Amino acid sequence: MSAEFNQAFADTLLGRDDRNLLAHLANPDHARRLNVYRNNVTRAAIEALRAAYPAVNRIAGANFFSPMARQYWLNHPPSSASLTLYGHDFAGHVARYDPAxxxxxxPAIAQLDRAWLEAHHSANDPVLTATDIASFEPESLPSLAPGLSASVRLVQLDVAVHAVWQANRQAEPDPQPRIEPGPQSVLVWRHQGVVQSMPLPPQHFAFLDQLERGASLQAAIEAATIPDPAAIDPAQFFSHGLSHGVFAASR
Amino acid sequence: MQRLPDTAGLGLKPEHFRQALDCAKDGIWFEVHPENYMAEGGPRLQWLDAFAERFPLSLHGVGLSLGGLEPPDREHLKRWKQLITRYRPDAISEHLAWTSHQGTHFNDLLPVPATQAALDRFVEHVTIMQDTLDRQVLIENPSVYVALKSDMTEIDFLRETVARTGCGLLLDVNNVHVSCHNLGLDPIAYLDAVPHDAVGEIHIAGHEEDAALGGELLIDTHGAPIVETVWSLLDYALALTGPRPVLIERDTNIPAFDDLLDDRRRAQTCIDAAPARRAAHVC
Incomplete structure (x- = not known):
């Protein structure tokens, strides 16, 4: 097997040129069969993306999704043998894809599909529980920097599509919810094996964002309450997050 | 030495996790593609924990590109190793095929010309896989759609690989049927020439005619019922090898789990009818 064979085959698969591969065929009539390999390879990538971005596929339609996914594959062919997390820049591709x-x-729908996928496959690291908190000295809590559980994705969207996205992740989508103008922050994470999501007010988002960056509880609360101290009840939000597995267990 | 039981198993699909986990433990075993479980965590891995605890398991790789120019990817092998440690499979397998070239992964089992240079490279790659994982690997014969210029037959290539690496064979009877049909070869002669003692597992599956070229070209889709010709070839193969683990593969147009169990029962009948093992295969 020469390097030319694999390169020639790769060129054929990427739709560039069949000519170099023809010299390796024992039967020239088989040239017309090369489409089988081309189709298999393209389909594998398109179907992996379709499975990873189900709400985008639902909203755009399968016939629209396929060429959009094919174009992504041509620009970013998989670099890993596992397609589990293939398509990391698909949202960016959707934003740049003219027909879309x-x-x-x-693109915002794609961002949420991506967050769901990453949350779904993230590590099963232990989460911080209320029992853990009870074992700490109360005066040490403000300096605690719990970090976020491995599954947490903090997603910032240009358009408020969370409700639309959620409806289109269900087997039978509800009547289409309205798309609200303006940006939206969404928390996506996995709790007890199931991916959850909720839109967050900006202060809650800021609080979690600070913790993700390694801030202490006290610093995160301060950052979140600077614009409007009344807008967040940190104790209540923290305890809600605790009971839903949002924070990482302290090491 | 770990090995699968000489019974019929099923390819495990996430759609069937619940029913499959609850099904009777009558010798059934399951096979998965390790690539689908190469994640950091999540419920899919936990499902497989439950299966590994209850049933024999086979990890059937599709992404190591053993037939490629470059040596097997170290990171991919590391993830293989993690899965073996976690799930303790009874068999591991890969393909006579390549899937990646210069960092691009094509996710298809691409054909390897049966040349001396390709054989030397393939032997080296299988050895790396076996040494790294510290396990014997079963190598599957591929479905082939085009005839490539070669120095030897596919069976000679596989026989040499077995002799030089100590690997076993995963004999895919549907692939024998599909390749022989597509290349104008005799499937019976192919099965006769297989080194029977090296066969550690057998696959059967459905195929379809190519949408564009029709009956000239059969495609290994794993998306249709198993045809009678393939069932007959299974009987023929089992008569040569003696009882072996037989897997029903179905990856697209996935039918109800009970339909797969029907196929599995039929495969078990074929295994039960096979003459006693002629020689213990190395595992």
């Missing part, structure tokens, strides 16, 4: 201009909220 008519659906300006589609």
């Amino acid at each position: 201009r008519a659906l300006p909220y589609l």
